[in-house]
Amino acid sequence: MSKHKSKKEKILIIPIIAIFIIGWLAFCGYAWSWGPFEGLHNIKTAALAGNDIAYSLENTEALESTALTGKKIIFLGSSVTYGAASKGVSFADYIAKRNACSIVKEAVSGTTLVDSGINSYIHRLKKIDEGEADLFVCQLSTNDATQKKALGEVSNSFDRNDFDTSTVAGAIEYIIAYAQDEWHCPVVFYTNPKYDSEAYADMVALLYQMKDKWNITVIDLWSDEAFNHITQDEYALYMADKIHPTQAGYREWWTPYFEQELTKVVENDESN
Numbered sequence: 001m002s003k004h005k006s007k008k009e010k011i012l013i014i015p016i017i018a019i020f021i022i023g024w025l026a027f028c029g030y031a032w033s034w035g036p037f038e039g040l041h042n043i044k045t046a047a048l049a050g051n052d053i054a055y056s057l058e059n060t061e062a063l064e065s066t067a068l069t070g071k072k073i074i075f076l077g078s079s080v081t082y083g084a085a086s087k088g089v090s091f092a093d094y095i096a097k098r099n100a101c102s103i104v105k106e107a108v109s110g111t112t113l114v115d116s117g118i119n120s121y122i123h124r125l126k127k128i129d130e131g132e133a134d135l136f137v138c139q140l141s142t143n144d145a146t147q148k149k150a151l152g153e154v155s156n157s158f159d160r161n162d163f164d165t166s167t168v169a170g171a172i173e174y175i176i177a178y179a180q181d182e183w184h185c186p187v188v189f190y191t192n193p194k195y196d197s198e199a200y201a202d203m204v205a206l207l208y209q210m211k212d213k214w215n216i217t218v219i220d221l222w223s224d225e226a227f228n229h230i231t232q233d234e235y236a237l238y239m240a241d242k243i244h245p246t247q248a249g250y251r252e253w254w255t256p257y258f259e260q261e262l263t264k265v266v267e268n269d270e271s272n
Contacts, residue, residue, distance in 0.1 A: 050086070050237050050246025057089050060097050060251060067263040068099035072132065074183070075105045076125055076175070077139030080192060082107035085240035086247040092137075094255040095262070104130055113141050113172060114149040115165035122165055122174055134269075135262060136179040137188045140207055142243050144168050145199035154209045169206055176214045186265050190219035190258075194228050195242040219261045227257060 053059060075081050075092040082105070083090035096103040106128055108119050115122040121141070152167025160177035164170035172189070179187050191204050204222045211218050221227055230238070230253070238249030245254060 050240065050248040052248070055247040055251050057093055057097055057247075060094060062100055063098045066099045066259070067266045068095065068101045068259065070101060071099075071134040071266065072102045072104070072130070073135040073137060073262075074128060074130060074133045074179075075103060075107065075137050075139075076121055076128075077107045078111045078121075078141045078143055079107070079109035079244060080142070081105065081139045082109055083245075083247075083250065084109045085244035086250055089247055089250065090245075091250045091254040091258050094251050095258060098255065099259065104128060104133075107139075110143060111141065112144045112147060112149055113168055113175070114144055115171055115174075116149075120171075122171060122178075125175060125178055130183070133183040133185050135188060135265065136183055136185055137190065137262070138175055138179075140189055140191045140200075140203055142192055142197070142200055145197050145203055148199065151199075151202055151206060154206070154213055168203055169210075172207070172210055173214075176210065176216060180214075186217060186269050187214070188217040188219060188262070188265060191222040192243060193221040194223075217261070217265050219258065221254075221257070 073092075073095070079085075081090055081092060082088060083093070090105070090107070092103050092105045092107075095101065106124050108124065111117075111119045111121060111124075113121045117123070121138070150167045152164060152169030154169055155163060155173060157163070158177065160174050160181070163173045163177070165174050176187050179185070189207055189210070191207065192200065201222070204220065207218055210216060234253075238245055238253050240246050240249075
């Protein structure tokens, strides 16, 4: 009986040892960038480098007076607007610091344009308690593409009560109409830079239909070849993953671009 038991114990010990060895090799591979773990290691290293204190909000200097100075800007979005991979700091915060402007950053990670719960864009939009604003900037959320929300189509109406907010199209129209009705200010939508997603590409195309109908501004990071023309080393520093920038990415890459485009919007609005 004891011999039989001993045999069983040996049989059990072998896979346990094998698991331990595999686990140790995996740990070493990740820690020291071996073979298939090199990519994961590089992502981890880039995220750490991109969020170095050198790129922090505290170490960001203010500009001299700009067209954005003293303006109030409302930002509505999800993880990219929030700064999910950059310690809660995004381009919105850098714009505020660099231009001495006031911002409302209403951003919750993982949320959608489509009205699908209390944290969706529309629910949170209605809770923004601001009597006035100079600009309204909304993120074209990647979550709607990832979660395969219905795209919908542009309607013939301008009444926000007519839109089907269970679709991306209806939600975008509702948000535009609400912002224009409440704050009477220019409305801006922005996209993510290019990544592998046909569903998001369809959303970008839809946004241009909205631009024509509603006379909004689109900051199109997705289609701008010059913006996306950066080196692999820069991309590794600027992006924690295919969707989320690091602090370096926001400060060095996104913020100057947004300042340039938002300045155009403000100057155009003031000249009319």
